[in-house]
Structures are given as structure tokens and as C-alpha cells.
Amino acid sequence: MNNVQNLSASREDRARLPMPGKIAGLAFRYVIAIVLVLFAVIPALWVVSASLNPAKSLIGGTFFPRNPGIINYQELLSNPFFPYATWFLNSLKIASITTVLTVFLTCLSGYTLSRFRFAGRRGLMMTILILNVFPSILAMVAIFSMLQQIGLYISWLGLDTHAALIFIYVTGSMGINVLLVKAYVDSIPLELDESALVDGATHWQTFRHIILPIMTPIVITVGVLTFIAAYGDFVIARVLLRSSENLTVMVGLQLFQTDRFDQDFGMITAGAVLAAIPIILIYIPLQRYVIDGLTAGAVKG
Amino acid sequence: MNRISTFIPRTPYYFQLALLALFLFGALSVIGAMLSDGLYPLASALSAITVFLTLIFIRRRFTPLRWLSIGIALALLFTLYPLLYTVYLSVTNMGSGHLMTKQQSISRLEAQTYLAEGGQSYQWAAFRSNEGASYALWLTPTEGDSFLALPGQSAESVSVEIGELDEGGIPVSIAGYERMPMNQVVPLITQLSALDFGEPPNTVRIRSLREAAALQPKYQYDADLDAIIDQETGEVYRPVEGTFTSEEGVGLPIGFIEYVGLRQFEGFLGNAGFRDPLASMLIWNINFALASVFFSFVVGLIVTLLFENLPGKNIIRALLIIPWPIPVLISILIWRSMLNPDLGFVAPVLESIFGSSPAWFQDPFWTRFAVIMVNVWLSYPYFYVISAGAIRSIPSEIYDAAIVDGASGWSKLYHITLPLLLRILMPLLIASFTFNFNNFNVIYLFNFGNPPMANTIVPMGHTDILISFVYRLAFITSNVTNYGLAAAITVMLFLLVSAMVILQMRFTKIFKEVE
Numbered sequence: 050m051n052n053v054q055n056l057s058a059s060r061e062d063r064a065r066l067p068m069p070g071k072i073a074g075l076a077f078r079y080v081i082a083i084v085l086v087l088f089a090v091i092p093a094l095w096v097v098s099a100s101l102n103p104a105k106s107l108i109g110g111t112f113f114p115r116n117p118g119i120i121n122y123q124e125l126l127s128n129p130f131f132p133y134a135t136w137f138l139n140s141l142k143i144a145s146i147t148t149v150l151t152v153f154l155t156c157l158s159g160y161t162l163s164r165f166r167f168a169g170r171r172g173l174m175m176t177i178l179i180l181n182v183f184p185s186i187l188a189m190v191a192i193f194s195m196l197q198q199i200g201l202y203i204s205w206l207g208l209d210t211h212a213a214l215i216f217i218y219v220t221g222s223m224g225i226n227v228l229l230v231k232a233y234v235d236s237i238p239l240e241l242d243e244s245a246l247v248d249g250a251t252h253w254q255t256f257r258h259i260i261l262p263i264m265t266p267i268v269i270t271v272g273v274l275t276f277i278a279a280y281g282d283f284v285i286a287r288v289l290l291r292s293s294e295n296l297t298v299m300v301g302l303q304l305f306q307t308d309r310f311d312q313d314f315g316m317i318t319a320g321a322v323l324a325a326i327p328i329i330l331i332y333i334p335l336q337r338y339v340i341d342g343l344t345a346g347a348v349k350g
Numbered sequence: 351m352n353r354i355s356t357f358i359p360r361t362p363y364y365f366q367l368a369l370l371a372l373f374l375f376g377a378l379s380v381i382g383a384m385l386s387d388g389l390y391p392l393a394s395a396l397s398a399i400t401v402f403l404t405l406i407f408i409r410r411r412f413t414p415l416r417w418l419s420i421g422i423a424l425a426l427l428f429t430l431y432p433l434l435y436t437v438y439l440s441v442t443n444m445g446s447g448h449l450m451t452k453q454q455s456i457s458r459l460e461a462q463t464y465l466a467e468g469g470q471s472y473q474w475a476a477f478r479s480n481e482g483a484s485y486a487l488w489l490t491p492t493e494g495d496s497f498l499a500l501p502g503q504s505a506e507s508v509s510v511e512i513g514e515l516d517e518g519g520i521p522v523s524i525a526g527y528e529r530m531p532m533n534q535v536v537p538l539i540t541q542l543s544a545l546d547f548g549e550p551p552n553t554v555r556i557r558s559l560r561e562a563a564a565l566q567p568k569y570q571y572d573a574d575l576d577a578i579i580d581q582e583t584g585e586v587y588r589p590v591e592g593t594f595t596s597e598e599g600v601g602l603p604i605g606f607i608e609y610v611g612l613r614q615f616e617g618f619l620g621n622a623g624f625r626d627p628l629a630s631m632l633i634w635n636i637n638f639a640l641a642s643v644f645f646s647f648v649v650g651l652i653v654t655l656l657f658e659n660l661p662g663k664n665i666i667r668a669l670l671i672i673p674w675p676i677p678v679l680i681s682i683l684i685w686r687s688m689l690n691p692d693l694g695f696v697a698p699v700l701e702s703i704f705g706s707s708p709a710w711f712q713d714p715f716w717t718r719f720a721v722i723m724v725n726v727w728l729s730y731p732y733f734y735v736i737s738a739g740a741i742r743s744i745p746s747e748i749y750d751a752a753i754v755d756g757a758s759g760w761s762k763l764y765h766i767t768l769p770l771l772l773r774i775l776m777p778l779l780i781a782s783f784t785f786n787f788n789n790f791n792v793i794y795l796f797n798f799g800n801p802p803m804a805n806t807i808v809p810m811g812h813t814d815i816l817i818s819f820v821y822r823l824a825f826i827t828s829n830v831t832n833y834g835l836a837a838a839i840t841v842m843l844f845l846l847v848s849a850m851v852i853l854q855m856r857f858t859k860i861f862k863e864v865e
Contacts, residue, residue, distance in 0.1 A: 078656045085653060086669045088727065093672055095695070096684045154421045165414035173418075180429050182851045186790055186817065187843060188432035190824045190836045194444070195435060198392050202380045220428040223421055281677035284790050288825060299679045303795065306683055314693055321680045332675035339675075340735055 100318040121315035122323070133320055135294055136301035141327065143211055143297060144280040147218040151275040152268055155223055159230025160256050164242060174228065181224035185217055189288050192217065196289065209291040217289070218279045226271045229342070233267040234260065270342035273335050277328055298324045370407055374400070388451030391438055395431045399423050433844070439837035440614055446831045448592045448605045455606040456571045456578070459594070461550050463565035464582050465557065470564040474556060475520045476535050476542060477527035486510075486527055487547045488520055489554060489562060498524065499547035499554055507549075535559070569602075578602065614838035627806050628819075634718070635815040638793075639786040642725040643779055649726060650733025651771070654741060655763070674731040682795040685724045711797050714812035721813055725792045729782075740774045741767065780854040784847060793818045798826075816843050 100121050102114035125133050162174060185192065193208070200207015207213065237260060245255040261268075286297045296304070302320050310317065332339060377400040384393040406412045406419050415422075442448075450458070472489040477498075479485070490496040496519060497505050498512060513523035520529070535542070539559065546553040546565065553565045569578050569587075578587040578594045587594035592608035593601040618624045653670055657663050673681060688694040689710040700707040708716035744767065752762050772779075793799055799811030799818045809826075810819060816839060824836040 075660075078660055081652065081656055082660065082666050085649070086666060089670050089672050089731075092681070092684045092688060092727070093676065095688055096680075099687065154424075158418050158421045161414055161417040165417075167412075167414045173422075177425075179851075180425065180433075182784075182847060183429075183433055183844065184788065185429070185432070187788065187840060187847070188436050190820065190833050190840060191432040191435040191439060192428075193824070194439065194833060195392060195432060198384075198389050201387075202383050216424060216428050220424050223425060224429070227421070277675075277677075281679065283679045283795065284821070288821075299677065302683065303679060306686075310687075310690075311692065314687065317683070318687065321683050325676050325680050328675050328677055 096318050096321055100315065100322045102315055104315075121319040125316040125319045125323075128316065131301065131305050132294060133298070133301065133305075133323075136296050136298040137323065139211070139296065140280055140298040140324075143215055143218070144276050147215050147222070147279040148272050148276045150215065150219045151222050151226065152272050154219065155226045155230050155271055156261065156264060156268060157256075158223070158227045160234050160260055162227065162231045163234035164239075164252075174231075177224050177227060185221045186284050189284065192285075193288050208289055209295055210289075211295065214286060214289050214297075217285055218275075218282065221285075222275045222278055226275070230264070230267055230271065233264060237263055266338065266341075269335060270338040273331060273338050274342045276331065277339070280328060366407075370404070374404065386453065387457075388453035390451075391435055392431075395427065395435075399426050402426070436837050436840050436844075439834055440841045441609055441611060442607050442834050442837075443592050443610045443613075444607045444833040444837075445835070447603065448607050450604075450606055452589070452606040452608075455594075455604045458604050459569040459578055459602060460567055460571060462568045463546070463550065463553060464568040465555055465563060466566040466582070469566055471557070472554065472562045472564075473560065474562040476530040477524055478530050478534075479527050485542060485545060486524065487554065487556070487562060488524075489547075490519055501545055501547055502549060504549040504552065532559075610834070614832075614834045617835055618839065621807070623807050627803055627810050631810060631814055631816065631819060634813070635787060638718070638722065638725075638813075638815060639783050639789070641722045642729065642786045642789070643782050645722065645726045646729040646782075647733045647737070647775075647779065649730040650735075651737050653730070653734045654737045655767075658738070658741070670734065671731045673727055678728060678791050679795055681728055682724060682792065685720075685727070686796060689720060712801050714801055717797055717801060717813050721792055721796050724796055725786070725789065728792070729786075733782075736775060736778055737771060740771050743774065744770050776857045777854060780850065780857060784850045784854070787815070787850065788817045788843070788847070789815070790817045790821065794821065816846075 098114055098117075101117040101119070103116060103118045103120045104114065125131075162170065196206070196208045196213050199213075200210070204210075205212050206216075241259055241263075242255050245259050246252075250258070281299065282297075283299045283303060286300045287303070290296050290300060293301075298320075302317070302324060305313070305320065306317050377396065381393050381396050381400070384396070403419055403423055406415045470491060472491050474490070475488040477486040477488065484501065487499045488496060489499055496515075498508050498510060498521075499505060500508055500510075510527070511525035512521045513525075514521065516522050530538075536559070539556070543556040546555055547562075548554050554562050555565055557563045566581060568581055570581055571578055575586070576589065579585070580587070585596050587596050587602055589595070589606075589608075590601075591610070593605040595601045618628055653667075657666055660666065676684075689696050691697045691707065691710075697707040708719075710716050710720045748766055748770075749762060752766055757765070793813055793815050797811075797813055799814035799822060801812050803810045803812055809822060811822075814822065820836045820839050820843070823839070824831060824833055
């Protein structure tokens with residue numbers, strides 16, 4: 050926890066850094082800045098420009114299209130073989146449900162671990178930490194086989210179902226987030242709970258009306274991180290989903306790309322740009338929460 | 351505070367009991383079905399979860415756990431069980447031809463049928479559905495009642511309205527179907543006699559223009575002999591390493607999962623043709639993770655140190671973080687197209703400067719170079735953000751003391767800033783190493799682990815890391831899949847990851863914080 054506080058502490062402080070202070074030094078730093086900015090920006094600009102290029106082939110690959118237009122986007126959304134719109138909606142649906150479930154379960158569990166004392170509590174947290182070390186992707190063969198078997202008896206939870214994918218995402222992101230939430234609730238003074246309990250509130254009422262409103266920042270952090278992870282996942286969805294109308298936008302884009310890279314390059318880049326939009330829309334206003342969550346999460350994990 | 355008085359309905363106790371009963375009924379019927387199919391590992395996991403949830407519900411002592419119960423149950427099934435099941439799979443022969451349990455493969459085999467010589471025979475008349483898509487047979491046995499048979503449906507379940515019979519005993523009309531006269535049947539006879547009418551294994555097949563005959567089960571399992579007996583030839587097939595095999599060594603195609611001990615591990619550890627390329631893959635895997643962390647950290651650090659108090663720093667910083675929010679798959683797709691010799695702009699630019707451009711996707715060295723470069727692009731913003739945070743946390747008094755001692759800019763950097771940064775960030779760097787050690791996305795999405803290595807026993811690529819190789823073994827190598835082997839290599843990965851985590855624990859206090 051120390052590190053987390055240190056990282057966010059003293060934002061206002063100007064660090065005392067070695068400063069050459071000479072014109073040459075300044076020029077040198079600007080040159081490096083320009084090189085790095087080009088390295089950062091060019092790929093993003095390039096994909097937008099390619100998606101606006103109506104030319105069917107890009108021989109030689111000019112950077113700026115001669116007569117930009119949105120024809121690639123129109124063709125993409127009306128493509129009969131690659132149901133891009135369906136994939137896109139699937140992704141939004143899966144990521145949203147995953148986020149709601151994860152936030153609900155982590156808040157409840159984090160509150161319980163922070164406020165209740167019961168046998169096995171320490172062991173439980175140790176187990177969460179240890180399990181969290183092994184990402185779901187390591188067990189993909191077992192997950193595949195397990196879901197195949199479950200699907201024989203519970204058809205909505207088998208391979209090629211969104212329910213199974215959502216459960217894998219939820220359990221994958223629960224571990225570390227539960228501990229983050231627990232640490233956050235630990236920092237809320239116990240007197241708040243106690244006064245509510247003395248007034249006759251139940252634990253559920255205390256949680257719902259006293260603690261949960263204070264938890265808003267950590268709820269946003271957990272929610273945003275979960276959404277980004279679930280929306281951006283490729284491999285678990287690739288292993289689980291089979292039929293074309295069930296795919297997520299990431300898996301669909303990948304298959305589209307492997308199949309028709311040369312022929313439909315414009316459409317594929319248009320698909321890439323569209324698929325990035327939800328994440329960028331979430332990221333820009335909530336950047337602070339993402340950064341806090343990722344740095345804190347990494348310090349913890 | 352007055353919001354607390356919101357009305358919360360109390361669920362009546364009998365309602366909760368009914369829910370518990372419903373849950374137990376559902377869980378037990380699924381577990382029972384799994385047990386009878388021989389899925390013992392999954393059935394035991396579900397049983398453990400059911401017992402756990404029931405105990406929490408009925409014992410007052412476990413009340414706080416109720417709040418955690420759903421989360422724990424999900425984690426047991428979708429996180430813990432797959433890890434244990436991986437270990438189990440690594441000592442089995444699961445793979446092509448051995449995909450189900452013994453019970454499942456027996457019932458599959460027993461569903462197979464053949465056209466017996468002495469089987470019950472029928473006279474038949476063919477009907478075609480009005481859409482022309484399916485056929486039905488009106489069957490008249492030598493003794494007994496005539497009936498209608500549809501493909502895949504048992505005779506009892508056919509609910510089609512059947513009209514009056516003509517003098518030959520054949521219905522004049524069948525709702526939705528039309529009688530096929532002989533001149534229509536003859537050209538279709540090959541097609542018709544390939545169809546099985548009725549629900550397996552009680553099916554009837556056309557044998558000639560006049561006769562149809564009942565099919566009989568081809569295989570029967572004899573529990574006393576523990577063998578499958580071929581009813582047509584009398585051949586006895588006994589289980590040998592997950593395959594029912596005859597005396598002559600002929601195996602039936604549907605085998606089952608069997609315990610094989612450590613054979614999968616011997617398969618890649620005891621065989622130099624497998625072990626040596628795997629060892630070089632492991633070295634590349636470590637190098638890839640090290641190089642990714644090192645260069646991302648260096649770029650992140652350069653950005654932090656050089657631009658911290660540069661005029662215009664805010665806009666530079668905003669531009670430099672651009673790669674961060676873009677989903678990984680999309681970033682890699684962009685890089686793949688930029689470096690593509692036909693589609694991208696990198697090749698023409700490099701050719702105009704150096705006269706040639708590397709084969710980014712074919713040459714082992716340049717592909718490795720490219721995946722590391724792409725990974726640095728993806729991850730340096732993260733290192734930038736954490737090292738900027740870490741630098742701000744260094745108390746300025748330390749620098750004041752150094753200035754008094756006459757330290758120069760470089761020596762402050764070298765003697766104070768860097769050592770302190772490394773100390774603060776070491777747990778993050780190790781965590782990042784562990785993450786990149788299993789960074790499937792960058793490797794697979796950039797070039798599927800290719801270019802392929804030459805002369806390996808199973809397909810391997812020059813940029814494959816262990817986890818992408820496991821994926822290749824389990825889901826790509828199409829003709830023979832060996833899940834057991836993939837699981838065995840995964841178990842080795844578990845051990846490596848555990849070692850890294852133990853290392854990480856030494857540098858961090860997180861385990862002590864769990865009070």
C-alpha cells in the first residue's frame with residue numbers, strides 16, 4: 050500500500066532532475082521527443098488514413114489517401130460474409146455483462162473481507178493471491194475440455210456460448226480486484242459502519258447506503274479495467290467461440306484479417322478503427338481511474 | 351442517514367428452503383448424469399461446490415461467507431478446477447481418438463448399426479415431403495402392423511396425419527407428404543438406400559427395390575469380459591491404452607481417455623528431437639520477456655527524465671500515451687499492415703534509404719526484432735506512467751543533500767534517482783516479466799509464432815513462446831491433436847511461473863499485507 054500512496058502523493062512537486070540547461074541540451078531533448086512522438090503517433094494515424102482510402106489496392110502505400118471517403122466503412126457494415134455489426138454488439142454485450150457482474154461480486158466480497166472476521170478469511174485471501182498468478186490463458190486446454198463436457202448437460206454453459214465466456218472473464222478479473230476493493234474499504238473509517246449498525250441498520254443496509262456510495266472511485270476503476278480487459282480479450286474468446294454469429298469483434302477482426310488481408314485491407318482497417326472507438330471513448334474521460342487502477346494493481350500483484 | 355429506512359423485504363424462510371431444494375435437485379441431476387457418463391473429475395468438482403454452498407446456507411456459523419459464496423463458487427469452477435484439471439490431463443492420453451470417457455465411447459460404439467442378414471424385413475413404399483427436402487417410408491412387416499418411419503424419429507413419436515389405406519395396405523395420403531411412384535424412386539434409389547429411417551439404434555434401411563430391413567447394433571459391450579464384441583464378425587476388442595483393440599491389433603476409431611503416467615513428460619523431455627528445439631524456445635521466451643521489459647522500461651524512463659520539465663511537456667505527454675488505450679489486437683493489426691511489404695509504408699521508406707527492407711515475417715531474426723519492437727510500442731506508456739509516479743515519490747531532501755555535496759546532474763541521476771527507482775519499481779518489473787513471459791497476444795497475433803522451425807517433430811515456430819506453442823499443439827495442428835502433451839507442457843509453465851512469483855514475493859510485501 051505504501052507504494053501506491055507514494056506514487057500518487059506529491060503530484061504538485063516538481064522533481065529535481067538533472068538539467069543540462071543549455072540550448073544544445075534543450076534541442077537534443079526536443080529531437081528525442083519528436084522521434085518518440087512519431088513512433089507513438091504514426092501507427093494510429095496510419096490506420097485511420099488507410100481506412101479512409103477508397104483505393105482497392107495500396108501498392109506502394111501512400112500515407113495520405115488522395116480522395117478520402119467513408120466507403121470502406123459502408124462496405125464493412127454491409128458485408129454479407131463478415132457480420133461486423135453483430136460481432137461489435139456481441140463484444141459490447143459480453144463486456145458490459147462481465148463488468149456489471151464483476152463490480153457487483155468484487156464490491157460485495159471486498160466489503161466482506163474488510164469488515165467481517167471469520168474462520169478461513171486469511172487463507173481465502175492467500176488463495177486469491179496465489180490463484181491470481183495463473184491467468185486463465187494458461188489453463189486454456191483444460192477450460193476448453195471442461196466446457197465441452199459441461200455443454201453436454203447444460204447447453205447454455207458449454208463451448209460457443211457467451212455465458213461461459215462471461216464467467217471466465219468474471220473469475221479472471223475478480224481476484225486482484227477483490228483485493229483492491231478490500232484495501233479501499235479498509236481505508237474507510239469503521240465508525241461509519243458502527244454508527245449505522247447502532248442505529249439498527251442491517252449489514253446489507255450499511256453496505257448499500259453507507260459504504261457503497263463512498264466506494265464510487267474504486268467502483269469506477271474496477272469497472273473500467275474490467276470492461277477494457279473483457280472487450281479487448283482475444284485468446285479466450287478465440288478458443289471458446291465457434292460460430293460466426295457468436296464471435297466477438299476482436300476474434301472476428303482477426304479471422305477477417307487472416308482470410309482477406311490483401312483483398313479487403315480498407316475494410317479491415319475500418320473495422321479496426323471502429324473497434325477501438327468504445328475503448329477510447331471510455332478511456333479519455335476516465336483516464337485517471339485507469340492509471341490509478343493499473344499502477345495500484347500492478348504494485349499489489 | 352435517513353435513506354437507511356428504505357423498506358427491505360425479508361425473504362420468508364420456506365422460500366429460501368424451496369430455492370435450496372431446487373438448486374440441490376438441479377445440481378444432483380447434472381452430477382448424476384456426469385457420473386454415469388464417467389466424467390469423474392468434473393462431477394467431483396461440482397459435488398464439492400454443491401456441498402460448499404449447501405453448508406454455507408444451512409450453518410449459521412458460515413453466515414459471513416454467504417456474501418462471498420457466489421464469487422467463491424465461480425472461482426472454484428472456472429479458476430481452480432481448470433488448473434487441477436490441467437495437471438490431470440497431463441497424465442492422460444487425451445487427444446485425437448481419445449476425446450471421451452470410456453463410458454461415453456462405449457455408448458457411441460453401441461449406437462453404430464449394420465444391416466444384418468437375418469434381420470426383420472419389410473415391404474416399403476416411399477413418400478416425399480412436399481418441400482422435397484425429406485423422405486418417409488411406409489413399412490409393412492411380414493407379420494404385424496404397418497407404420498411410418500421418418501429419419502431420426504422413433505416410430506412411436508411420429509405424429510403425422512395418415513389417411514385411409516388403399517387395397518395394397520398403403521395410405522392414400524399422408525399430411526405434408528406425397529407418394530413417390532416407382533419411376534421417381536428408381537433414379538433416387540442409391541440416395542434413398544443411404545438413409546436410416548427411425549431413431550438409432552432401431553433403424554430400418556432400404557435393401558432392394560422391394561425390401562427394407564432392420565439394422566442391428568454392430569457393437570455390444572460385455573462388462574464381464576470388459577470388451578467390445580462385434581456382432582457382425584464376432585471379433586472381440588479389448589481396451590489397450592484407451593483403444594478397443596482386436597487380437598490382430600486392429601483398433602476401433604472411437605477410443606477413450608486413459609491414465610498414461612508420465613509418458614507425456616517423457617515425450618518431450620526424453621526425446622532429444624523434441625527437447626532441444628523446446629530448450630531453444632525457452633531461451634527465446636526468456637529473452638523476449640527480458641528484452642520487452644528492459645526496452646519498454648528504458649523508453650518509459652527516457653520519456654520521464656527528459657521531458658519532465660520540458661516546455662510543451664503536456665502535449666508531448668498526451669501524444670506519447672496514445673498507444674495505451676488502443677486494444678492490443680488492433681495495435682498489432684496496425685503494425686502487421688505497416689510492416690507488410692505490399693500494403694505498408696515501412697518497406698518503401700526503408701528501401702529508399704537503405705536499398706532493402708528486412709523480411710519482417712519470414713526471417714527469424716527480424717521477426718523476433720519486430721515482435722519486441724511492437725511490444726515496446728504497446729507497453730512503454732505504462733512504464734512511463736509508473737516511473738513518473740515513482741520519481742515524484744522520491745523526497746526532494748535527498749537531492750538537496752546531494753547538491754550541497756556538489757553532485758552533478760549525471761551523478762545525481764546515476765547515484766540517487768536510478769537506484770531508488772529500481773528499488774521502488776522492482777516488484778512491477780518482475781510482475782511485468784511474468785506477464786510478458788506468457789504474452790500470447792503479441793506473439794500469436796503478430797505472426798502466429800512463425801516463421802516455422804525446420805525439421806521439428808511437431809510444428810514449432812522461431813517466435814513461438816511456450817504458451818503459444820501450447821496453443822499450437824492444442825488448437826492449430828489439425829491432423830493429430832494431443833491435449834495430454836499440451837497439458838504436460840502447461841504444467842512445466844505452471845512451475846516456471848510459480849518460481850517467478852516466489853521471486854516476486856521476496857521483493858514485495860504484498861503477502862505480509864494480508865493480515
